[in-house]
Amino acid sequence: MSEATGIAANKETSEGGLTALLRRALPSSLQAEQALLGAILTNNKAYERVSDFLEPGHFSDSINGRVYEAVARRIERGQLADPVTMRAEFEHTGILEAAGGPGYLAKLLTAMVGIVNAGDYGRVIHDAWIRRQLIEIGETTVNNAYGARADLDGADQISASEEALFKLATERGQDGGFVSFGNALATAVNIAQEAFKRTGDVVGLTSGLRDLDKRTGGLHPSDLIILAGRPAMGKTALATKVAFSAARALMRDAQEGSQKPKGSVAIFSLEMSAEQLATRILSSEAEVSGEKIRRGDIGQKEFDRFVRVSRELQSLPLYIDDTPAISLSAMRTRCRRLSRTQGLSLVVVDYLQLMRPAIGTRPESRVLEISMITQGLKAIAKELSVPVIALSQLSRQVESREDKRPMLSDLRESGSIEQDADAVMFVYRDEYYLQQRMPKDSAYDSNDKFQMATEEWQRKMALVHNKAELILEKQRHGPTGTVQLYFEGEFTRFGDLDLIHE
Structure with missing residues (x-):
């Protein structure tokens, strides 16, 4: 056989195989669907075995789905649903006519094998629905790869497929259910026992800030923590301090x-960028000004210290992803991968307003988009059982008030930020605002008044110099209040404030 003939034969075989694949029937079990409906119509208690995970849309035959929906609706109202009580509704809604007449009810009753098997029938139906969804996701992925969605590049298509699979995995309706109080109590006792064994006030992962740990007990798994503040307040510096301290611990x-x-x-x-963030951490730990590092204005001694500290820190279990405008689905995938390969104890997001919602979603408004992001971050925290710290901007209305300490209502595009968060903290530095109010001689008609104003300003500056406030405005599992912190602007770092020896 010639080479051309062989190629043609292979092509024909390939096309034939593809045609065969496309002609295959979608997964379904009409027998299980009819058997389940017959069981429910015979004894409504059979519905209780499937009601927590089976929905009308899970049926492959739309008629069966409509029958299930109508029967479920009547049972949920506390009424009897059998062939006699349901016949009028079936006739009125056109279900019997679409099914081929009254004989279909008799067919359902005949298909029923046993009420005790209703749960098994439901799981067969549900499994077939999952398989059909997987096929649909696969077809969508293939079509997008061929160019059906020109607005998505290759990386976005991967994220869209991952998001669709994650949505199917989390919304399939079969997980969950009640946990006995005994099991919940045992888990609570184990957690309390672990806390009892620890020394100090930290039960969760340390934040590296003594007074914050005392108030919160550390960073707890599954918590979504919002850290918000106006620009130049030090949000990133504080979040970096917490992340670094946790990695060091x-x-x-x-x-x-x-x-x-x-x-x-x-x-x-x-x-x-990752390099900028690493430089900031090095600047803080080596006590070398980041501004001097950028300008190259450091001596040999400072540079040697910079290099020595970098060697000490390079083995820390700290990973930085500086992908701009990362999507929620991509973030979830990378967190899962890191959790699987290295273990994951804390996630920090700087900051949530720069994120994109899941690929393929088109929120109607910015508020809804932010709500989807915060709900997704909370889902990541729960799924991976890690604390998630998400930084957030504040609206400009803060600047219009005399007292510029933030409040919950200042959260920008708040939506569900406040609702979804387990804790909301605001970082505030009075020194920053007071610095802007330094007296100018041109504003006073005499030098004496200017000197008096300057002295008063200097007195106030001395009171707030190198001080910051971390306002714990919401804490679902503990008290709120304000934590006093030390802030060193030269190295952009936060620390504990020693009020006793101040």
Whole structure:
């Protein structure tokens, strides 16, 4: 056989195989659907075995789905649903006519094998629906790859497919259910026992800030923590401090046990590059001004210290992703991957207004979009059982008030930010605003008045110099209040404020 003939034969075989694939029937089980409906119509208690996971849309035959919906609606009202009571509704809604007449009810009753098997019938129907959804996702992925969605590049198409699969996995309706109080109590006792074994006030992962840990008990799994503030307040510096402290604590625990760290810290930096963030951490730890580092205006001694500290820190379980405008689905995928390969203990997002919602979704408004993002971040926290710290902007209405300390209503495009968060914290520095109100001699008609104003301003500046406030406005599992912090502007770093020896 010639080469051309062989190629043609292979092409024909390939096309034939593709045609065969396309002609295959979608997964379904009409027998299971009819058997389940017959069981429910015979004994309504059969409905209780499937009602928590089976929906009308899960049926492959739309007529069966309509029958199930009508029967379920009547049972939910506390009324009897059998062939006699349902016949009038079936005739009125056209279900019997679409099914081929009254004989269909008799067919359903005949198909019923046993009420005790109703749960098994429901799971067969549900499994077939999942398989059909997977096929639909696969077809959509193939069509998009061929160019059906020109607005999505290759990376976006991967994210869209991942998002569709995640949505199917989380919304399939079969997971969940009641947990006995005994099991919940045992889990609570185990958590309390672990807390009792620890020294100090930290139950969760440390934030590296003594007074914050005292008030919160540390960073707890599954919590969504919003850290908000106006520009120049130090949101990123504070979040970086917490992330770095958590990574150092994980490394310290591992070294004490001579093991690999059990977890890691992920920072999604949507505003700053990974290099800029690393420089900021190095500047803080080496006590070398970041501004001097950028200008190259440092001496040999400072540079040697900079290099020495960098060597000490390079093994920290800290990972930075600086993808701009990352989507929620891509973030979820990368967190899962890191959790699987390195373990994951904390996620920091800087900041949520720069994120995109899941690929393929088109929110009607910016508020709805932010709501989808915060709900997604909370879902990541719960799924991976890690605390998620998300930075957020504040609206400009703060600047119009005399007292510029933020409030919950200042959250920009708040939507469900406040609702979804387990804790909301605001970082505030009075020094920043007072610095802008430095007296100018041109505003006074005499030098004496100018001197008096300057002295008063200097007195106020001395009171707030190197001080910051972390306002814990909401905490679902503990008290609220204000934590006093130390802020060193030269190295853009936060620390504990020693009020006793101040």
